[in-house]
Amino acid sequence: AQSVTQLDSHVSVSEGTPVLLRCNYSSSYSPSLFWYVQHPNKGLQLLLKYTSAATLVKGINGFEAEFKKSETSFHLTKPSAHMSDAAEYFCVVRYTGGFKTIFGAGTRLFVKA
């Protein structure tokens, strides 16, 4: 069975410090993995996706994620947080050959000045 676990419901960092948002997945098959960001009362914006071409994926706004099959993880990182990064982040797994996606519960990122 496929599932996604975001290990932290809230993460708080200071501006200019690194960000780490953790995601573990469970999948019988090679998954498609995505990170989305959602600012308050907005839709979801794709940050990056794992395409199986490279394990280190670079996304928009300085975010990147590393696919580690041995750890079944797809953690999101950013070297230096900005105030505008404060938002909800969702890790998403997509079934191969299907339309259904599984969302993690989300991680709220707080950035302190």
Add this chain to the structure above:
Amino acid sequence: DTEVTQTPKHLVMGMTNKKSLKCEQHMGHRAMYWYKQKAKKPPELMFVYSYEKLSINESVPSRFSPECPNSSLLNLHLHALQPEDSALYLCASSQGRGENTEAFFGQGTRLTVV
């Protein structure tokens, strides 16, 4: 153009009203989706259309009625809703199914049922 446009942005309706939510994309995507999102929760899939045919209905109550008039448009007709149906309704589209076909989301319609 990587936009999915949803109208209206906000909607307040009574429990006896009939209203519709609209979604439009011009990316040539053949799959379109409706999601419902409650506060502080991830989106929940409601319906999927593929090539203008209903492909998935996640056991959604019949007071929600989807419609896909053509490959660019997706509607969600609402009738006799309950206050607990108040939520952010998100539309999304993708090239198709399977791997590497990420979904693009609209900004959502904030629905309040009174």
